[in-house]
Amino acid sequence: MNSGPLTPTSQTSNRLRYKLATELVFIDNSDGIKDPYNAASVPIYQSATFKQSSATQMGEYDYSRSGNPTRSHLENHIAKIMSANRAFVVTSGMSALDVIARLVKAGEEIIAGDDLYGGTNRLLAFLNKSCDIKTHHVDTTSVDSLMPYLHPTKTRLILLESPTNPLFKISDIPTIAAVVHERCPNALVVVDNTMMSPYLQRPLEFGADIVIHSGTKYLSGHHDLMAGVIGVKDEVVAERIYFTINATGSGLPPFDSWLLLRGIKTLGVRMEKQQANAMQIAEFLEYHGFKVMYPGLKSHPQYELHHTMSRGPGAVLSFVTGDVEVSERVVESTKIWAISVSFGCVNSLISMPCRMSHASIPAAVRQERGFPEDLIRLCVGIEDANDLIEDLYSALVLANAIDVGQQNGNA
Numbered sequence: 370m371n372s373g374p375l376t377p378t379s380q381t382s383n384r385l386r387y388k389l390a391t392e393l394v395f396i397d398n399s400d401g402i403k404d405p406y407n408a409a410s411v412p413i414y415q416s417a418t419f420k421q422s423s424a425t426q427m428g429e430y431d432y433s434r435s436g437n438p439t440r441s442h443l444e445n446h447i448a449k450i451m452s453a454n455r456a457f458v459v460t461s462g463m464s465a466l467d468v469i470a471r472l473v474k475a476g477e478e479i480i481a482g483d484d485l486y487g488g489t490n491r492l493l494a495f496l497n498k499s500c501d502i503k504t505h506h507v508d509t510t511s512v513d514s515l516m517p518y519l520h521p522t523k524t525r526l527i528l529l530e531s532p533t534n535p536l537f538k539i540s541d542i543p544t545i546a547a548v549v550h551e552r553c554p555n556a557l558v559v560v561d562n563t564m565m566s567p568y569l570q571r572p573l574e575f576g577a578d579i580v581i582h583s584g585t586k587y588l589s590g591h592h593d594l595m596a597g598v599i600g601v602k603d604e605v606v607a608e609r610i611y612f613t614i615n616a617t618g619s620g621l622p623p624f625d626s627w628l629l630l631r632g633i634k635t636l637g638v639r640m641e642k643q644q645a646n647a648m649q650i651a652e653f654l655e656y657h658g659f660k661v662m663y664p665g666l667k668s669h670p671q672y673e674l675h676h677t678m679s680r681g682p683g684a685v686l687s688f689v690t691g692d693v694e695v696s697e698r699v700v701e702s703t704k705i706w707a708i709s710v711s712f713g714c715v716n717s718l719i720s721m722p723c724r725m726s727h728a729s730i731p732a733a734v735r736q737e738r739g740f741p742e743d744l745i746r747l748c749v750g751i752e753d754a755n756d757l758i759e760d761l762y763s764a765l766v767l768a769n770a771i772d773v774g775q776q777n778g779n780a
């Protein structure tokens with residue numbers, strides 16, 4: 370009898386042979402997963418179970434919760450583009466974070482940012498209440514702010530977003546990783562790299578132990594699926610993660626794996642266009658006097674640091690109007706920009722994080738952490754940049770966020 374779960378074939382040579390734009394579309398057939406017909410598009414193995422030739426010796430796949438060839442193809446491909454030794458795909462970004470959280474035992478501690486995705490904050494609050502796992506929320510823009518909480522045995526995870534969602538704070542990932550590894554040999558540095566995608570930033574190359582992505586965002590690119598991605602450096606940690614995914618049944622189903630594999634092929638072109646559009650929109654808003662949070666602008670306090678780690682600033686940005694009601698009117702007045710949570714899609718989206726993606730963070734905590742209630746977040750798509758700017762300009766004028774008279778010198 371098979372003594373345990375099958376470990377699917379997700380070993381990969383984590384070296385990039387070509388430039389990333391090439392690797393994104395180049396699906397390596399030397400990964401041990403053979404298709405008898407040499408299909409150009411990896412087939413969808415829509416099968417829950419797999420027939421065996423023996424009652425005692427299982428083949429490579431026995432049951433899709435434990436492993437599925439379409440998922441394995443995707444995991445190999447993702448490991449390569451993330452510079453990971455192993456990668457796993459699960460049913461959502463939150464599921465990826467849940468799998469990582471299961472590496473932490475009761476009584477151990479997590480250090481995370483004071484600006485982070487609302488759902489992550491909610492999961493960490495739940496772990497505190499129900500599992501005796503405490504999180505210290507600190508300003509991760511300063512390595513010093515982590516110091517008082519680094520404990521040689523208790524600290525288990527350091528969870529970073531860089532840039533953070535939604536205030537675009539930058540963490541010095543290599544320095545934090547070096548300090549943490551020196552002081553807390555038991556701790557793992559985890560980076561939620563959703564904002565950047567592996568096309569712009571690969572934190573495993575500069576010290577992180579685990580990188581996660583909400584695959585719902587840039588990796589898939591079309592808002593037609595939910596997925597989470599985990600890239601891991603260390604084989605022992607990878608085996609624990611695989612165990613949890615199989616034990617809890619959170620592996621990504623075959624059809625969604627296929628869709629995600631298809632989406633990844635266009636990540637490079639989408640990101641280049643979205644980022645170029647975002648840069649124009651950030652400059653437009655700054656020109657009109659708004660405080661804009663975007664690491665592509667020289668006015669960003671950590672512009673230099675960000676560019677030591679990343680190939681670009683990405684395509685999400687935030688700005689404030691100075692008045693919550695004005696912000697609401699702006700958001701409700703656009704036509705092309707859809708009022709929607711999420712980001713990373715080919716379509717442009719507009720939202721108010723305090724009312725939407727980050728509403729699960731209690732108002733008092735938001736206030737304590739200096740989270741502006743009038744914040745507007747823009748997720749820039751691939752549309753024509755001038756159309757996007759005109760639509761935004763009309764909404765800003767309609768909401769009285771821009772005083773046209775003053776701009777014309779008539780005020």
Ligand SMILES: Cc1ncc(COP(=O)(O)O)c(C=O)c1O
Nearest residue numbers: 461462463486534563583585596
């Ligand atoms: C930075 C970040 N991490 C994780 C998640 C969770 O991803 P998902 O919605 O795919 O569960 C999100 C958004 O949802 C996010 O913005």
Ligand SMILES: N[C@@H](CCSC[C@H](N)C(=O)O)C(=O)O
Nearest residue numbers: 486488534710711712725726
């Ligand atoms: N109602 C959802 C909100 C999802 S927000 C999705 C995304 N991460 C974003 O930042 O827009 C929830 O409660 O999780």
